[in-house]
Amino acid sequence: MSVSAIGAYTYAPHDTADRFAAPLLYVAWDEHMMFAAPAVVPIAMDTTMADVQAKVLAALYSAHPDFERIQWTRVQWFCGDRMFTPQPNATLADHGFKHKSVLRFRTPGLEGLRRSCG
Amino acid sequence: MDKRVEKKKLDLSSRYQALTQDLQWDTSYQSMDKVFPYARYEGIRINDWSQWQDPFKMTLDVWWRQQSEKDRRLYAVLDAFAQNNGQIGVSDARYVNAVKLVLQAFAPMKYALHRSLAHSARNLPGDAARIAAQIQATEQLRHSQLTVHAASVYNKYFNGMHAAPRWHEQAWYLAPVKSFADDIASAGPFELMVAISFGFETLLSDTLYVPFMSAAAHNGDLSMVPAGFSSQSDVTRHKQAGTAMVKFLLQQDSLNIATVQRWVDKWFWRSFRLMPLVAMLQDYMVPKRVGSWKESWNTFVEAPINALFAELAPYGLKKPAGWQAACAAKDHLSHQSWNAFYGYGHAIAFHTWVPGNDELAWLDSKYPNSFDRWYRPRLTHYAQLEAAGKRFHNHSLPMQCQVCQQPMMFTEPGDGRWISYRETRHEEESFHFCSDQCQTIFSNEPDKYVQAQLASHTILHSNSNNTPEDALQASIAALGVVIGRDNGEFHGSEDDTNFTEWGGGQDMKEAQL
Numbered sequence: 001m002s003v004s005a006i007g008a009y010t011y012a013p014h015d016t017a018d019r020f021a022a023p024l025l026y027v028a029w030d031e032h033m034m035f036a037a038p039a040v041v042p043i044a045m046d047t048t049m050a051d052v053q054a055k056v057l058a059a060l061y062s063a064h065p066d067f068e069r070i071q072w073t074r075v076q077w078f079c080g081d082r083m084f085t086p087q088p089n090a091t092l093a094d095h096g097f098k099h100k101s102v103l104r105f106r107t108p109g110l111e112g113l114r115r116s117c118g
Numbered sequence: 119m120d121k122r123v124e125k126k127k128l129d130l131s132s133r134y135q136a137l138t139q140d141l142q143w144d145t146s147y148q149s150m151d152k153v154f155p156y157a158r159y160e161g162i163r164i165n166d167w168s169q170w171q172d173p174f175k176m177t178l179d180v181w182w183r184q185q186s187e188k189d190r191r192l193y194a195v196l197d198a199f200a201q202n203n204g205q206i207g208v209s210d211a212r213y214v215n216a217v218k219l220v221l222q223a224f225a226p227m228k229y230a231l232h233r234s235l236a237h238s239a240r241n242l243p244g245d246a247a248r249i250a251a252q253i254q255a256t257e258q259l260r261h262s263q264l265t266v267h268a269a270s271v272y273n274k275y276f277n278g279m280h281a282a283p284r285w286h287e288q289a290w291y292l293a294p295v296k297s298f299a300d301d302i303a304s305a306g307p308f309e310l311m312v313a314i315s316f317g318f319e320t321l322l323s324d325t326l327y328v329p330f331m332s333a334a335a336h337n338g339d340l341s342m343v344p345a346g347f348s349s350q351s352d353v354t355r356h357k358q359a360g361t362a363m364v365k366f367l368l369q370q371d372s373l374n375i376a377t378v379q380r381w382v383d384k385w386f387w388r389s390f391r392l393m394p395l396v397a398m399l400q401d402y403m404v405p406k407r408v409g410s411w412k413e414s415w416n417t418f419v420e421a422p423i424n425a426l427f428a429e430l431a432p433y434g435l436k437k438p439a440g441w442q443a444a445c446a447a448k449d450h451l452s453h454q455s456w457n458a459f460y461g462y463g464h465a466i467a468f469h470t471w472v473p474g475n476d477e478l479a480w481l482d483s484k485y486p487n488s489f490d491r492w493y494r495p496r497l498t499h500y501a502q503l504e505a506a507g508k509r510f511h512n513h514s515l516p517m518q519c520q521v522c523q524q525p526m527m528f529t530e531p532g533d534g535r536w537i538s539y540r541e542t543r544h545e546e547e548s549f550h551f552c553s554d555q556c557q558t559i560f561s562n563e564p565d566k567y568v569q570a571q572l573a574s575h576t577i578l579h580s581n582s583n584n585t586p587e588d589a590l591q592a593s594i595a596a597l598g599v600v601i602g603r604d605n606g607e608f609h610g611s612e613d614d615t616n617f618t619e620w621g622g623g624q625d626m627k628e629a630q631l
Binding site: 002003004005006009010011012013014015016019020021024026028030031033034035036037038039040041042060063065080081098099100101102112113114116117118 | 155156159160161305306309454457458461462491492493494495496498499510512514515516517518525526527529534535536537539541544545547548549550563564565566568569570571572574575578579
């Protein structure tokens with residue numbers, strides 16, 4: 001039984017994609033925990049990676065002094081645990097993202113405030 | 119004339135027998151299963167309820183007398199504190215934020231726990247167990263009230279204390295506490311007793327009571343101190359009763375062992391996931407410090423739990439599955455938590471600040487392995503931004519763990535670099551967790567946790583008009599929190615300027631000289 005209950009018990013998941021105006025994407029910049037937790041971003045899955053970088057990431061992270069030092073060609077990208085190489089004109093869906101996927105990026109050489117991962 | 123014979127008084131155990139066990143009978147018009155419908159579904163087998171031992175043999179009349187005596191003394195002290203304007207005598211107005219956090223997080227939690235215990239008191243088919251649950255339920259209610267009464271003197275003079283029950287229900291940052299209480303409320307009568315009496319009270323409640331009460335005393339808060347001690351004398355009893363209960367369950371049937379172990383694993387971890395609040399309270403929120411979170415953990419958790427589980431090993435119970443991970447977090451927990459609250463400081467209902475230089479040095483001395491390496495640079499950076507008039511605000515909506523509902527702010531055990539991510543696919547849907555333990559809790563009962571209402575998601579549901587930009591702040595403002603007055607930066611806040619104007623904290627400063 002998938003829940004301990006006194007009788008039959010079923011409940012539809014609370015956060016399926018149809019309940020939101022746009023699918024949810026979790027976004028995190030590895031080794032930069034000045035932003036304490038990954039962000040929840042509602043976003044259409046046909047958004048291109050170029051727009052993700054220019055709009056979403058800039059809006060979330062430009063307050064960090066490392067942000068303007070990012071060399072975008074060296075950035076490592078992850079969908080969950082899977083590393084991928086983004087194509088600027090390809091969309092999130094093209095790269096395998098779905099509702100509630102995690103997009104992480106890592107910036108080698110930039111490890112946060114005084115290399116503290118802050 | 120007949121000689122009057124003095125009625126012989128019953129001795130303690132006969133009285134206990136008469137006032138608890140003799141109140142039990144087997145029903146005849148209705149089946150016991152219909153009268154106690156929740157007794158069997160959790161899979162716990164009880165062969166002989168008379169083996170349930172209340173270590174204190176507490177009967178209601180004794181208990182009433184004790185509690186009323188405690189209340190009489192306590193309220194005399196609370197009244198004296200209020201009449202002497204005790205609020206001006208605390209060390210520093212920052213301290214009051216610790217009171218706010220206790221009022222917002224733990225007073226409503228205790229209230230919720232009393233309701234769950236009342237459910238056990240009605241539904242356990244054993245007499246002594248029912249009495250024990252009933253007494254504990256009433257005590258949780260009393261603790262909730264004491265906290266509210268002790269804090270009420272501050273509510274007249276400081277902001278951010280006006281709607282704690284509502285915030286407990288709906289504020290995003292109190293979701294870990296609410297979801298903890300809701301998880302208990304929806305458990306069966308056995309599981310919830312293990313959760314409250316053993317998982318929370320026996321294993322972790324000392325971290326809340328002992329260090330916070332000494333810190334409160336140290337900071338001149340003679341309102342919260344007696345309230346805390348008055349509660350703690352009950353909790354000491356709950357702890358021993360919790361251990362006795364777990365032994366009883368383990369001894370009744372060897373088939374119970376696996377179930378009890380699963381509950382101990384779960385409720386140790388769920389209780390541990392409330393500790394970020396307690397840890398930062400101790401390391402960051404009390405201006406005059408008595409000791410660090412790490413020291414408390416070593417003294418009040420590691421040593422006693424090692425001893426306790428050595429005692430329980432012959433019964434077949436092992437240490438909770440998350441034990442190593444919890445111990446490994448002691449160098450990081452308070453810093454990660456305060457960092458998150460500081461960043462989201464505009465979306466909570468108390469003030470945050472960067473510790474002063476002497477306080478940073480204290481943190482470094484207490485956390486030589488982690489503070490300078492990982493956490494001081496963040497605080498230094500925030501202080502620089504603040505000095506330049508650009509206080510840091512984290513405007514994003516935090517991703518939350520599906521089970522504990524904490525923001526995903528925890529790093530891998532023993533490490534300060536990588537945030538800990540766990541993911542499970544369940545019926546074509548992704549679910550995310552902060553730890554192996556939360557992932558396991560989900561996997562054991564997925565249908566319970568798929569319905570979790572995560573605050574960050576609720577804000578974004580399609581019926582909501584909030585935009586993601588500052589949605590977190592909007593969500594807290596909608597709960598009656600005045601942005602910038604009840605929250606945000608402490609320095610320069612109304613609490614700060616009022617306290618200075620009243621000459622607050624002077625007595626303590628002079629005493630130090």
